[in-house]
Amino acid sequence: MTWFYPQGLLVCGLLCVAGVLVLLASLLLTGWRGLRRRKLPSWRTAACGLLAALLGVLGLRVLVAERGVTGGYAAIDARMVLAYRPSTLAPAEIPPGFLLLRGDLHCHISPPDEAYHVSRGLDSTLALARSEGLDFVVFTPHIWVPSMWSAAYRQEILDGHRALVHELATRDTGGILISPGAEATDDSWGHVGMAFGDYDRALREVTDNEVATHLGDFFQRYRATGGILTIHHPLEQPRGLPARFFAVDMSWRPFTYPQLAAPEQIQVVHHIATGIETYNLGVSEMKDWAVTGDRESSLREVFARMDGEILAQKRKIAATGGSDSHGYFLRPVLFVLARERSLAAVREAIDEGRTCVRDPAACSFVARKPGESWSPAGASLSNTRQLEIQVPAADATILRNGQAVASLPRGQSHTLSVPPGECSLVRVQAHGGYSSPIYVNCEF
Ligand SMILES: [Zn+2]
Numbered sequence: 001m002t003w004f005y006p007q008g009l010l011v012c013g014l015l016c017v018a019g020v021l022v023l024l025a026s027l028l029l030t031g032w033r034g035l036r037r038r039k040l041p042s043w044r045t046a047a048c049g050l051l052a053a054l055l056g057v058l059g060l061r062v063l064v065a066e067r068g069v070t071g072g073y074a075a076i077d078a079r080m081v082l083a084y085r086p087s088t089l090a091p092a093e094i095p096p097g098f099l100l101l102r103g104d105l106h107c108h109i110s111p112p113d114e115a116y117h118v119s120r121g122l123d124s125t126l127a128l129a130r131s132e133g134l135d136f137v138v139f140t141p142h143i144w145v146p147s148m149w150s151a152a153y154r155q156e157i158l159d160g161h162r163a164l165v166h167e168l169a170t171r172d173t174g175g176i177l178i179s180p181g182a183e184a185t186d187d188s189w190g191h192v193g194m195a196f197g198d199y200d201r202a203l204r205e206v207t208d209n210e211v212a213t214h215l216g217d218f219f220q221r222y223r224a225t226g227g228i229l230t231i232h233h234p235l236e237q238p239r240g241l242p243a244r245f246f247a248v249d250m251s252w253r254p255f256t257y258p259q260l261a262a263p264e265q266i267q268v269v270h271h272i273a274t275g276i277e278t279y280n281l282g283v284s285e286m287k288d289w290a291v292t293g294d295r296e297s298s299l300r301e302v303f304a305r306m307d308g309e310i311l312a313q314k315r316k317i318a319a320t321g322g323s324d325s326h327g328y329f330l331r332p333v334l335f336v337l338a339r340e341r342s343l344a345a346v347r348e349a350i351d352e353g354r355t356c357v358r359d360p361a362a363c364s365f366v367a368r369k370p371g372e373s374w375s376p377a378g379a380s381l382s383n384t385r386q387l388e389i390q391v392p393a394a395d396a397t398i399l400r401n402g403q404a405v406a407s408l409p410r411g412q413s414h415t416l417s418v419p420p421g422e423c424s425l426v427r428v429q430a431h432g433g434y435s436s437p438i439y440v441n442c443e444f
């Protein structure tokens with residue numbers, strides 16, 4: 001029955017709600033006494049409503065029991081049926097010399113994640129990734145940083161990682177590129193995504209002394225083995241009426257509480273992270289949708305923060321995306337312009353900032369100094385007062401250092417004046433997608 005999940009949840013849920021509404025309407029129109037006297041047609045309408053509601057409840061119970069999930073997770077899975085689906089780009093809209101790869105940098109999986117926390121295993125994850133058209137996926141089971149003082153816990157997460165790698169080697173991924181990484185989770189300070197590096201080695205070499213005094217070396221070591229670090233859901237704090245359901249502060253505290261003295265490893269990650277998760281599918285589709293009704297509100301907020309951080313730290317930072325899926329849903333959320341179809345090329349693209357999130361239309365963004373060749377997101381252009389911009393895939397909004405400065409109709413070019421001697425981060429929003437910046441007149 002898995003094929004009918006989670007769409008079946010939505011159908012049964014709607015049947016249930018419709019049935020209850022019909023029943024209530026019948027009661028209001030005829031009253032209880034009218035129904036008892038079997039006044040037509042209301043008593044029949046009421047009976048139909050009751051039957052529909054009961055069928056809906058029965059269907060929900062069967063589907064939830066069959067998947068073995070809690071009601072809360074089933075509700076999230078049903079809501080996610082309606083989550084944003086990205087468009088596709090025509091080959092001519094992809095900057096020349098690159099492949100557009102669609103993926104997810106933040107996907108939980110059980111095991112190693114706890115079964116009560118994540119309801120999806122390896123085989124259903126691979127099946128979902130195939131059906132949603134993903135080219136790459138990074139598995140990010142939680143590792144709990146405050147528990148890393150325990151050598152036994154470190155061994156436990158190392159064993160879990162090795163078991164996942166072993167299982168993965170026995171599966172045909174159907175060409176999907178998979179990187180088993182982790183989400184280093186510290187609910188007091190923030191969550192860090194780890195992808196593409198030698199996790200086994202970085203963890204194997206952790207010592208008691210390192211955990212006690214300089215855990216930043218664990219992250220530095222992972223980075224040195226070709227790994228990238230990303231700051232997950234950096235502004236995610238409980239807000240609005242639904243705060244009681246989203247009550248955990250998962251923000252990156254150096255952003256939200258800069259006055260606090262962060263532990264050494266948080267300070268290290270803050271300055272070496274390759275990317276910031278500007279798009280978190282769960283935050284957009286659950287929290288933002290419920291609190292503001294605007295699924296892109298956190299996206300814009302995090303992008304503005306990222307622009308500020310790039311200018312303050314004077315280094316490139318890429319926009320990244322993650323589904324943060326703990327249940328039966330996945331989407332392509334991060335799009336990269338890679339030089340070939342390999343994990344190394346995906347990693348390189350993120351490292352160099354050739355990324356966009358939510359929709360690939362923003363990855364068609366290219367710019368150049370007048371008369372020179374076109375460059376995609378992530379490029380550095382210097383010594384110029386003017387920038388020619390194209391976004392072939394869609395109408396676009398051009399932003400400079402977070403401010404919208406021009407609208408660009410599809411198929412046209414725009415020439416933007418940029419101040420010489422001042423760093424301009426130029427990004428675009430197009431068809432629900434957001435690009436990483438092109439760096440103009442920046443020293444880095
Ligand atoms: Zn997280």
Ligand SMILES: [Zn+2]
Nearest residue numbers: 106108183324
């Ligand atoms: Zn997560």
